[in-house]
Amino acid sequence: MSNEIANIINNWIDKTDWIGHIITCLSVFIGAYFAYIFANRQERQKDKKLEIDNYYTFWNKVALSLNNLFIYKEVYMDRIKQAFEKDDFKEALQTSYIPDCDFSFDEKAYFLNTYNRCFLTELALLSKINDAAIEEIKSHYQNVFEVLYAFENKKRVFPEKYELLKRRFISFYNEFEHLCARAYYINKEFTKGFEKYFNLYCYEGVTNNLEFESKINERINNKENIQYIKQREVMFDVYWQIDSNIYCLICLYIRKLKYSIKRLINFFKIPKICKNCRCRKINVKKK
Numbered sequence: 414m415s416n417e418i419a420n421i422i423n424n425w426i427d428k429t430d431w432i433g434h435i436i437t438c439l440s441v442f443i444g445a446y447f448a449y450i451f452a453n454r455q456e457r458q459k460d461k462k463l464e465i466d467n468y469y470t471f472w473n474k475v476a477l478s479l480n481n482l483f484i485y486k487e488v489y490m491d492r493i494k495q496a497f498e499k500d501d502f503k504e505a506l507q508t509s510y511i512p513d514c515d516f517s518f519d520e521k522a523y524f525l526n527t528y529n530r531c532f533l534t535e536l537a538l539l540s541k542i543n544d545a546a547i548e549e550i551k552s553h554y555q556n557v558f559e560v561l562y563a564f565e566n567k568k569r570v571f572p573e574k575y576e577l578l579k580r581r582f583i584s585f586y587n588e589f590e591h592l593c594a595r596a597y598y599i600n601k602e603f604t605k606g607f608e609k610y611f612n613l614y615c616y617e618g619v620t621n622n623l624e625f626e627s628k629i630n631e632r633i634n635n636k637e638n639i640q641y642i643k644q645r646e647v648m649f650d651v652y653w654q655i656d657s658n659i660y661c662l663i664c665l666y667i668r669k670l671k672y673s674i675k676r677l678i679n680f681f682k683i684p685k686i687c688k689n690c691r692c693r694k695i696n697v698k699k700k
Contacts, residue, residue, distance in 0.1 A: 467524065470521075479593070508554045529606065594633055601623060602650075
């Protein structure tokens with residue numbers, strides 16, 4: 414009787430040891446799994462923080478460039494245009510500084526495509542238009558010096574050169590306004606993106622404040638450019654990333670499940686190529 418009791422106790426101790434080993438293995442596995450989840454979450458947080466910093470950098474760059482364009486338009490372009498319309502030679506034949514505006518970007522801006530795929534194409538086009546405008550400003554200043562030289566030396570070619578300079582400036586003025594309009598709507602879309610995805614402190618009415626402070630109707634005189642801004646906004650807003658919710662997550666998991674089942678079926682399915690496999694024919698001949 415005592416031997417049977419001893420055997421039962423020994424079996425129970427052995428089972429207890431196995432249970433302890435299983436619990437230890439499960440604990441290690443669960444700890445490693447949660448460490449993996451925590452590490453991935455930390456990496457995602459770092460990537461998100463880097464995206465936020467890069468977004469603020471490009472947004473501030475566009476906003477500062479837009480502000481410099483508007484200041485240059487008010488300080489120089491509008492004043493010179495009025496002088497040309499009045500044929501005020503001394504006022505019209507003046508030069509000024511070159512506006513400091515830059516809309517270029519590098520590989521750090523590629524993440525913008527995940528939020529709206531129009532960002533990079535519009536920024537690339539805006540950058541080219543801006544570079545062309547800067548070159549035109551330099552050319553205009555050079556032409557002003559030539560016309561001034563003809564005016565001061567009382568040459569006969571002065572009226573002809575002046576009229577040519579006037580026509581070129583009026584044409585460039587309209588192009589410069591279009592540049593301002595394009596830069597304004599890009600800056601507005603950056604503001605919308607901030608409100609949608611990067612508004613950490615839950616500010617309200619950021620886009621409305623931008624519209625109120627910009628007073629775009631007063632700064633841009635051509636109604637076609639105002640209409641252009643509205644049209645581009647509508648086209649741009651179509652491509653914003655969809656805001657996911659619980660239904661999107663359920664749909665995602667259903668798609669993942671279907672895809673996993675499909676891969677599992679294909680893994681156990683005999684491929685069609687087996688019928689014409691050379692290795693199989695060689696084996697048959699050997700037999």
